[in-house]
Amino acid sequence: GLLDARFEVREGEGVITLRGERPLAEGTRLLLGRVTPCVGRELELGMLRALVLESVEESTAQAALVTAPPGVGKSRLAQEFLQEIRGQGAGVSVWAVRGDALRAGSPLGMLGQALRSACGIHEGEPVEVRRRKLSAEIEARVPPGHRRRVEEFLGEIVGAAFPDEDSLPLRAARRDAQRMADQVRAAFLDYLAAIVAGGPLIVVLEDLHWGDRPTVSLLDAALRDLSDRPLFVLALARPEVRELFPRLWEGRRLHELRLNELSRRAGERLARHVLGERADADAIARIVRLSEGNAFYLEELIRWTAEGRGPDVPGTVVAMVESRLGALDDEARRLLRAASVFGDVCWAGGVAALVGGEARRSHVTAGLDALVALEILVRRRESRFPAEEELSFRHALLREGAYAMLTEGDRVLGHRLAGEWLERAGEPDPVVLAEHLQRGRALDQAACHYLRAGRQSCDRGDFASALARAQRGVDCGVHGETLGNLMALRAMAHCWRSEFDAAQQASAAALPLTGRGSRWACIALFHRAWASLVLDAEDDFMETADRFVQFQPDAEAGREYMLWAPLAASLLQTYGRRELCKALLDRADALAAALPALDLDLRGALAIGRSDYVRAFERDPWRQLQLTRQAVEAFQAIEDLRNQITALNRLGQAEAELGDPEAGEATLRRAVALAQRIAIPFAQRQSALHLAALLSRGSDPSKWGEASDMARSLLGAAGVSVGYRGWAHGICAEVLLQRGSYEDAVRQAREADALCARIPLRRLWVTALLVRGLIQLGDRDEAARVASRIEPGLACLGGGGYVEIDARVALAEAYWTGGRQDEARAALDEAIRGIAARVEAIPDAAWRARYTACVPEIARARRLASAWA
Numbered sequence: 001g002l003l004d005a006r007f008e009v010r011e012g013e014g015v016i017t018l019r020g021e022r023p024l025a026e027g028t029r030l031l032l033g034r035v036t037p038c039v040g041r042e043l044e045l046g047m048l049r050a051l052v053l054e055s056v057e058e059s060t061a062q063a064a065l066v067t068a069p070p071g072v073g074k075s076r077l078a079q080e081f082l083q084e085i086r087g088q089g090a091g092v093s094v095w096a097v098r099g100d101a102l103r104a105g106s107p108l109g110m111l112g113q114a115l116r117s118a119c120g121i122h123e124g125e126p127v128e129v130r131r132r133k134l135s136a137e138i139e140a141r142v143p144p145g146h147r148r149r150v151e152e153f154l155g156e157i158v159g160a161a162f163p164d165e166d167s168l169p170l171r172a173a174r175r176d177a178q179r180m181a182d183q184v185r186a187a188f189l190d191y192l193a194a195i196v197a198g199g200p201l202i203v204v205l206e207d208l209h210w211g212d213r214p215t216v217s218l219l220d221a222a223l224r225d226l227s228d229r230p231l232f233v234l235a236l237a238r239p240e241v242r243e244l245f246p247r248l249w250e251g252r253r254l255h256e257l258r259l260n261e262l263s264r265r266a267g268e269r270l271a272r273h274v275l276g277e278r279a280d281a282d283a284i285a286r287i288v289r290l291s292e293g294n295a296f297y298l299e300e301l302i303r304w305t306a307e308g309r310g311p312d313v314p315g316t317v318v319a320m321v322e323s324r325l326g327a328l329d330d331e332a333r334r335l336l337r338a339a340s341v342f343g344d345v346c347w348a349g350g351v352a353a354l355v356g357g358e359a360r361r362s363h364v365t366a367g368l369d370a371l372v373a374l375e376i377l378v379r380r381r382e383s384r385f386p387a388e389e390e391l392s393f394r395h396a397l398l399r400e401g402a403y404a405m406l407t408e409g410d411r412v413l414g415h416r417l418a419g420e421w422l423e424r425a426g427e428p429d430p431v432v433l434a435e436h437l438q439r440g441r442a443l444d445q446a447a448c449h450y451l452r453a454g455r456q457s458c459d460r461g462d463f464a465s466a467l468a469r470a471q472r473g474v475d476c477g478v479h480g481e482t483l484g485n486l487m488a489l490r491a492m493a494h495c496w497r498s499e500f501d502a503a504q505q506a507s508a509a510a511l512p513l514t515g516r517g518s519r520w521a522c523i524a525l526f527h528r529a530w531a532s533l534v535l536d537a538e539d540d541f542m543e544t545a546d547r548f549v550q551f552q553p554d555a556e557a558g559r560e561y562m563l564w565a566p567l568a569a570s571l572l573q574t575y576g577r578r579e580l581c582k583a584l585l586d587r588a589d590a591l592a593a594a595l596p597a598l599d600l601d602l603r604g605a606l607a608i609g610r611s612d613y614v615r616a617f618e619r620d621p622w623r624q625l626q627l628t629r630q631a632v633e634a635f636q637a638i639e640d641l642r643n644q645i646t647a648l649n650r651l652g653q654a655e656a657e658l659g660d661p662e663a664g665e666a667t668l669r670r671a672v673a674l675a676q677r678i679a680i681p682f683a684q685r686q687s688a689l690h691l692a693a694l695l696s697r698g699s700d701p702s703k704w705g706e707a708s709d710m711a712r713s714l715l716g717a718a719g720v721s722v723g724y725r726g727w728a729h730g731i732c733a734e735v736l737l738q739r740g741s742y743e744d745a746v747r748q749a750r751e752a753d754a755l756c757a758r759i760p761l762r763r764l765w766v767t768a769l770l771v772r773g774l775i776q777l778g779d780r781d782e783a784a785r786v787a788s789r790i791e792p793g794l795a796c797l798g799g800g801g802y803v804e805i806d807a808r809v810a811l812a813e814a815y816w817t818g819g820r821q822d823e824a825r826a827a828l829d830e831a832i833r834g835i836a837a838r839v840e841a842i843p844d845a846a847w848r849a850r851y852t853a854c855v856p857e858i859a860r861a862r863r864l865a866s867a868w869a
């Protein structure tokens with residue numbers, strides 16, 4: 001309304017309350033004491049207005065990226081845009097945050113800033129106060145059934161951590177940072193959904209080139225999941241943002257604007273507004289020409305002219321900044337140099353710590369006030385640390401100019417003192433602390449903070465940033481255990497990026513240095529084993545896997561080991577390493593048995609590891625079903641979405657293999673839906689392949705096409721592992737066999753066979769498909785040749801496992817068609833004995849009947865037994 005742009009207005013119960021005049025927009029830049037108009041940006045503002053209007057009226061999530069070099073006017077455009085949006089009145093939520101050079105890349109740094117602002121939370125406030133503010137915000141926004149979960153996990157971002165004694169999900173997430181990242185993601189998206197359900201949300205990210213990947217990723221998820229909601233994200237950045245985030249919001253409704261230099265006419269309007277109508281036209285034309293459209297340089301030229309400093313103006317932006325700062329007195333320059341150490345933002349207490357301590361606090365405050373009056377610093381409405389006044393440089397170029405005046409010795413001392421002050425003030429971001437301490441040559445401390453920052457990045461799935469943090473830590477020149485820990489971090493990040501050569505090298509460097517029995521030694525061992533396995537480095541793998549089985553974790557590493565062990569066991573079973581797999585699971589079970597109580601996350605992880613072993617090597621599908629049920633129940637109880645997907649995939653597989661494909665399909669469709677919700681590519685691929693494999697084996701032709709489509713979609717995707725590609729080709733072969741397209745089926749099976757050459761269990765399944773296809777084509781000799789590897793393959797695996805019946809039936813069919821009836825009957829008899837052993841292990845009569853009647857390979861075995869009798 002008429003009042004909203006100038007006054008704080010609150011509406012409620014039909015009453016409008018005038019609460020006072022609004023302050024100038026934060027960061028409003030005065031020029032010679034005057035608020036200046038925004039000139040020359042009518043086109044860009046008009047485009048942003050139109051995009052916001054479309055987002056609101058059409059209820060669509062959209063984003064805009066504005067890029068320009070420093071000084072052209074991005075901040076002023078953002079300021080004008082925000083003033084317009086806030087002037088629209090009630091009903092629109094606005095988040096506006098700014099990146100900081102010294103916090104660049106800090107996980108969720110920008111998003112945490114936005115959420116704290118939305119809740120009115122300040123750094124340094126007692127945690128009880130923060131919790132109250134967060135709870136009030138969540139209660140006002142989020143439906144009752146989700147409030148506790150959302151506030152608990154958003155509390156982890158905003159520094160308002162809640163107790164976890166009565167919260168299984170929170171307690172479990174704090175023990176597994178990847179699980180925490182998933183929960184934070186879900187909570188953030190639920191919170192955002194609640195906001196946009198009540199009205200539009202505008203998010204403004206200034207200086208995104210100093211932003212972080214997790215913030216960009218979560219906003220990408222919001223733009224995707226809330227695509228039909230009134231959400232608008234405006235990012236402003238220097239052009240190099242495209243190098244930092246090359247796929248920024250790719251596939252979303254993203255509009256890009258390049259902010260051009262100010263036009264001559266716009267520059268003249270600004271100069272005339274500030275200098276007055278009587279100003280000399282030639283002088284105005286000259287400074288506009290010299291500015292070359294750089295808005296910041298033009299403002300400084302206007303200031304120069306107004307102060308009557310003569311015709312010999314500095315010829316560049318940098319020279320102008322140097323001249324401006326050089327005109328200050330010694331004490332003002334000293335304060336600016338100290339302020340510049342902190343980055344674009346500083347605090348009075350921090351500046352005092354660098355120039356003499358608390359004894360000079362009042363003197364420092366007066367000096368900073370003078371710099372605000374001189375329009376070099378800007379006082380900010382809110383402070384990261386509530387007990388400290390926060391200020392920012394009027395422009396990044398002024399900060400860079402002040403920083404350039406520091407001697408090397410002063411820079412080193414200043415950064416060390418700044419890092420120590422920030423740590424005392426409660427700075428939670430390890431990246432900020434590490435940057436200051438490294439520049440301050442407190443290298444051992446810096447490396448430890450880089451290690452912590454790298455682990456945070458790794459746990460949030462930002463492996464590129466994790467590698468960058470690890471490298472920064474190594475660059476500190478540390479030795480011994482700290483270096484070993486950093487190399488273990490590297491190994492972990494490289495593995496999850498499928499860079500196994502680099503992972504093997506990093507883990508080899510880490511292992512001699514990490515502490516005996518430490519969590520980082522555990523991490524290095526696991527990832528060395530994984531890399532060696534994938535690279536087919538047999539000797540390295542056997543030595544490392546044996547060390548992992550024998551590993552004696554210290555008190556801190558015990559949980560880490562028990563969580564990695566089931567994943568290691570799953571890797572071992574995939575590659576057919578039965579003895580090592582069993583030894584590892586027995587070792588993890590022994591450690592778990594020594595605990596007074598087993599937490600649900602460990603219970604679920606161990607159940608999955610053991611179920612994988614039973615499925616791969618034993619004749620007990622009933623136990624497989626019970627273990628997967630235990631895993632699902634455990635992960636559901638702690639609301640662990642990622643591991644729920646893994647457990648549901650195993651459960652759906654177990655239900656189908658025990659004779660209930662309808663229940664298995666329903667379970668796997670739940671897994672697929674959950675994977676789509678959390679939008680993690682690996683989880684999506686895993687769930688899709690499990691469902692496709694089930695549908696391809698079914699008797700419903702209408703679902704074969706769905707199975708084939710899912711498999712082919714995965715084959716067309718980038719970054720899919722060799723094992724998954726082989727599985728997808730096998731699914732395609734299964735569908736083609738069902739349809740009677742035998743030549744195409746054999747071709748797909750051969751593709752799968754080549755890709756699964758080093759994955760014994762899957763290769764036996766593919767071998768059975770290939771044999772069946774060759775028999776249908778009448779190629780008896782080739783079918784017999786391929787089938788000849790089935791018996792040795794089963795023997796190497798101990799003779800059991802999920803693939804045994806299918807493989808033995810295929811072997812029997814190959815013998816029979818080749819005229820080797822006695823061998824065919826012997827192979828079939830072995831398959832029948834395998835079926836009987838599995839039936840005997842099922843205590844439930846209904847499940848026994850279902851198993852013998854509804855499993856395709858069992859039905860095929862019985863048909864052959866009847867025919868050959």
